[in-house]
Amino acid sequence: MSQAEQDLYQEVVLEHKRAPRNYGHLAxxxxxxxxxNPSCGDRIAVELALEHGTVxxxxxxxxxxxxxxxxxxxxxxxxxGREVAAAQALQQHFRAVLTGEEAPEAAPLGKxxxxxxxxQYPSRIKCALLGWHALMHAIAAPQGxxxxxxxxxxxP
Amino acid sequence: xxxxxxxxxxxxxxxAQFPVLAQSIHGQPLAYLDNAATTQxxxxxxxxxxxxxxxxxxxxxxxxxxxxxxxxDAFEQARATLKQFIGAQAEHELVFTSGTTEALxxxxxxxxAAGPGQAWLRPGDRIIVSGLExxxxxxxxxxxxxxxxAELAILKPDGAGRLHAGDLAALLTPRTRVFALTAxxxxxxxxxxxxxxxxxxxxxxxxxxxxAAQAVAHDTPVLTRLDCDxxxxxxxxxxxxxxxxxxxxxxxxxxxLHPLRLGGDMVESTHWHTARFxxxxxxxxxxxxxxxxxxxxxxxxxxxxxxxxxxxxxHVRALRALALQGLQGIxxxxxxxxxxxxxxxxxxxxxxxxPHDIGxxxxxxxxxxxxxxxxxxxxxxxxxxxxxxxxxxxLYNTEDEVRRLVQAVxxxxxxxx
Numbered sequence: 001m002s003q004a005e006q007d008l009y010q011e012v013v014l015e016h017k018r019a020p021r022n023y024g025h026l027a028x029x030x031x032x033x034x035x036x037n038p039s040c041g042d043r044i045a046v047e048l049a050l051e052h053g054t055v056x057x058x059x060x061x062x063x064x065x066x067x068x069x070x071x072x073x074x075x076x077x078x079x080x081g082r083e084v085a086a087a088q089a090l091q092q093h094f095r096a097v098l099t100g101e102e103a104p105e106a107a108p109l110g111k112x113x114x115x116x117x118x119x120q121y122p123s124r125i126k127c128a129l130l131g132w133h134a135l136m137h138a139i140a141a142p143q144g145x146x147x148x149x150x151x152x153x154x155x156p
Numbered sequence: 157x158x159x160x161x162x163x164x165x166x167x168x169x170x171x172a173q174f175p176v177l178a179q180s181i182h183g184q185p186l187a188y189l190d191n192a193a194t195t196q197x198x199x200x201x202x203x204x205x206x207x208x209x210x211x212x213x214x215x216x217x218x219x220x221x222x223x224x225x226x227x228x229d230a231f232e233q234a235r236a237t238l239k240q241f242i243g244a245q246a247e248h249e250l251v252f253t254s255g256t257t258e259a260l261x262x263x264x265x266x267x268x269a270a271g272p273g274q275a276w277l278r279p280g281d282r283i284i285v286s287g288l289e290x291x292x293x294x295x296x297x298x299x300x301x302x303x304x305x306a307e308l309a310i311l312k313p314d315g316a317g318r319l320h321a322g323d324l325a326a327l328l329t330p331r332t333r334v335f336a337l338t339a340x341x342x343x344x345x346x347x348x349x350x351x352x353x354x355x356x357x358x359x360x361x362x363x364x365x366x367x368a369a370q371a372v373a374h375d376t377p378v379l380t381r382l383d384c385d386x387x388x389x390x391x392x393x394x395x396x397x398x399x400x401x402x403x404x405x406x407x408x409x410x411x412x413l414h415p416l417r418l419g420g421d422m423v424e425s426t427h428w429h430t431a432r433f434x435x436x437x438x439x440x441x442x443x444x445x446x447x448x449x450x451x452x453x454x455x456x457x458x459x460x461x462x463x464x465x466x467x468x469x470x471h472v473r474a475l476r477a478l479a480l481q482g483l484q485g486i487x488x489x490x491x492x493x494x495x496x497x498x499x500x501x502x503x504x505x506x507x508x509x510x511p512h513d514i515g516x517x518x519x520x521x522x523x524x525x526x527x528x529x530x531x532x533x534x535x536x537x538x539x540x541x542x543x544x545x546x547x548x549x550x551l552y553n554t555e556d557e558v559r560r561l562v563q564a565v566x567x568x569x570x571x572x573x
Contacts, residue, residue, distance in 0.1 A: 003182075004520045005571055009513070014572065040512060040528040040543040041536070063542060065510035066572060127512060 007117030008124070009066065017066040022076035026059045032147040033137035035130045037064070042127070044072055045147055046134040055079050055087055060134070065127050067118060072131025074112050084139055091132050098125050165463065165471045171552050173198040184522030187557040192342055192370060192501045192548030193526050194392045197456070201396060204455035208448045215444055217421055231447050234454035235437070241457035242387065242404055243378035249410055251440045252450050255401035256369040257292040258416075259388035260336075262403055262440065263365055264296030266413025267334065268304035276363070276412050279305030282332040284357070286319055287312040287538055288341035288348060291531040293367045297336060306333070310534075317341070317493050317539055319348040321356060328360040335362040339371035343532035343544065344492040345476075345499030347375075351382060358383040363409055369393055373550065374472045375498050376465065385409035391449065395550075396456035400449035403440070410436055417442035468551045472500040475549040475558050482562030488569055492544065501548035503530070506565075509572045511545040517568040518545075523561055 029047035036043045044062040048055060058076045063069075075094075079087040094109060096102035097116050104116035118128045141147075171177055174196045179186050188196065208230055214223035216231050239250045253259040267276040277283070277300060285297045287310050301308040309327050313319050324335075335357030340347050354364040365386045368377050372389040379387060386409060391400030403410075415422060415433060422442035424432040433439040460468065479502045483489050488507035493499065506514060511527035518525055526546045529536050536542065547561055 002517070002520050004516055008516065009571060017572075040510075041533050042510075042543070063510075065512035067513070068510075121516060124512065124516060 004121075007120060010114045010117070012111065012114045013066060013070040016070035016073040020060075020069050020073040022059050022073070022080065024059050024061065026057055029059075030143050031138045031141050032145075033134050033141050034062075034147045035134035035137065037068075037126060037130055040065075042068060042130060044068065044131045044134050046072075046131065046138045048135075048138050050084065050139070050143075053084050055082055055084060058135075060131060064130060065124075067115065067124055067127040068130050071112075071115055071128040072134075074115070075131050075135060078110060078112060079135070087135065088139070091136060094132065095129060098128055162464075162466050162470050165467050165551055167552075167554055170463070171554075173200070174552050175199070177552060181522040181524070182520050184520075187521075187523045187553075187560055189547040189549065189553065189557065189561060190524045190526050191373070191550040191553075192393070192546060194398065195373060195395050195550050196552070197397065197452070198395055198459055200459050201452050201455045205397065205448050205452040208451045213448070216447055217438070227447055230451050231445070234450040237454035238402060238457055239404065241461065242376070242389075242402075243380040244404055245380055247406055247408075248379060248404060249407045249436045250402055250404040251410065251437045252445050253388075253401045253403050254399050254446070255390040255392070256367060256388045257390075257401075259386075259401055259403035260293050260365070260367060261296045262413060262416050263386045263388070264300040265416055266440075267363070268300050268306075269414040269416070275304060275414065277301075277304035277306045277333055280331060281306040281334075282309055282327075282329055283307070283334045284309045284311055284324070284327050284332055284336070284362070286310070286337045286348065286353075287535055288317070288319065288338050288344070288346055289336070289532070289535070290338065290342050290367065290369070291533070292369075293336050293338060293365070294534070297334070300334075311337075312538060313346070313535070315539070316495075317344050317346045317535075318495075319346075319353065321349070321352060324353055324356055328357065328362070330361070332357070332360055332362045334365065336365040336367070338367040338369075339377055340375075340496075340499055341493070341532070341535070342370050342501075343530040343535055343546070344503050344539075345496040345501045346493040347371075347496050347498045350377070355383040358385075363412075370500070373460070374465075374469045374500050376460075379404065391453040391456060394453075394456050395459055396453040397446075397449045400446055400453045402453070407436055410440065413440060415439050415442060419443050463551060471551055472549050472553075473497060475553055475555065476500060476502060478555060478558045479547060479549075479561060482558065483565060486562070486566050486569060488573060489565065492539070492541070500550070501546055503544045503546040505541050505544050506569060507573070509569060511543045513572050514545050514565060514568045517571065518561070518564045521560065521564045523557075523564055525561070 031048040042064040049057040093107040216228040368389040373394040386405040392398040419442040515527035
């Protein structure tokens with residue numbers, strides 16, 4: 001087994017990629033946003049049902065690489081039912097681990113620690129963060145607004 | 157080198173000309189298969205760059221001093237070499253640019269920037285662009301259409317990614333002023349029948365534009381035999397320096413272009429409120445150009461000719477055929493445009509597996525490929541595909557590297573599927 005197969009593509013990561021959790025749409029999302037990766041056209045759309053500062057429900061759609069899909073799938077499990085502030089704190093820890101600012105063992109990542117190997121692959125960090133960007137944008141989006149894409153489409 | 161029969165390329169001797177290839181990546185010998193993005197430079201090109209910078213460097217077309225004259229001579233000699241390389245005749249002129257992207261922008265902007273009443277493009281005109289294009293041959297035309305009031309029509313490929321003369325005929329109108337086409341699609345490898353399509357559009361009165369970025373290092377188009385007003389290519393895809401390129405075309409067509417870069421060395425006379433532009437090629441080369449780059453690019457053209465065009469073409473095609481055969485034997489892999497035997501690349505999708513993941517696992521085995529949508533997002537969407545993995549071949553690649561590629565893709569599929 002190669003280094004990447006060991007570090008990057010752990011069984012739990014591949015399992016989430018094959019069967020992503022919370023994949024689909026919510027009946028009544030209160031907040032939503034999309035993230036895109038311009039180099040590959042990957043796109044993740046996150047829908048939230050926020051209630052009294054809590055993520056009551058979350059779903060996502062889109063396509064991406066194994067890292068992107070697994071990260072987003074685990075993210076939905078991790079934030080569902082938790083306070084928005086806790087979701088934001090988790091995003092900061094996850095990001096800090098990937099950018100090397102925080103040691104994986106020290107961060108409260110739970111299952112997401114299986115993605116810590118991504119920090120050894122700088123070109124793949126954006127894959128792991130795509131769904132999280134969409135989540136942060138959705139939280140910040142005005143209630144009931146159509147999904148905003150980032151960056152916005154321009155007419156040349 | 158003998159032309160008939162074609163002698164095989166001397167692999168080891170050739171590889172020794174490319175120092176960058178002799179290195180390990182993650183403990184494995186580098187197999188550089190990303191040549192459609194950028195090729196590597198051989199020693200003669202590196203030597204030409206160094207020789208210019210160490211013995212001839214001065215600004216061109218300006219000083220009366222000896223060094224300036226030497227630099228000017230080197231630059232103009234590079235122009236002459238490249239004109240010969242691409243088959244330019246007396247009716248043609250060649251302009252140095254920073255690459256294909258700048259060359260295509262120069263054409264598209266040059267056809268509207270003169271403004272209403274002056275510009276080639278007028279409201280209600282039609283621009284036709286093929287659906288196989290790199291974004292560099294699409295976005296400039298989107299903008300040209302919007303700013304001139306012309307309409308943009310797309311010559312869409314069929315489900316297999318092929319273009320058809322009948323579809324072009326249906327799009328051509330008396331108001332069609334431009335037809336822009338690639339000589340080889342960078343995302344799929346499709347090689348459209350560009351000779352016939354350009355002739356068909358020219359017959360209808362359109363200016364014709366050929367993006368030869370992917371066709372310049374092998375199966376090089378010959379301008380003499382083409383009904384082509386503008387042809388663009390990049391230096392770094394033909395073993396030359398990055399940041400260099402060429403726009404070559406008919407003088408009568410180049411004269412229609414409003415210059416993109418106004419300033420020094422492109423005017424005949426200047427007054428406080430007006431100026432008269434110089435003739436070709438100076439009018440389209442404002443500012444100090446990348447002179448060493450032009451000299452290096454000419455050295456690259458000489459290197460290709462010294463190696464032998466027919467031998468390079470045969471070598472690249474054979475590697476592509478080997479890769480195609482190997483990849484098609486892997487369950488779940490679909491190669492785009494398998495019929496494009498003249499292409500120097502294979503682009504493929506894998507069922508249930510994303511190219512980024514394949515690319516990472518290949519990189520770990522020292523194999524460099526490109527993954528993503530290759531700046532051709534509308535084409536891949538039209539074909540119902542997402543991003544692809546692309547391996548592309550050059551004169552220094554070997555059959556062993558292709559076999560490593562096929563094995564590594566097979567292993568990646570086992571791991572990821």
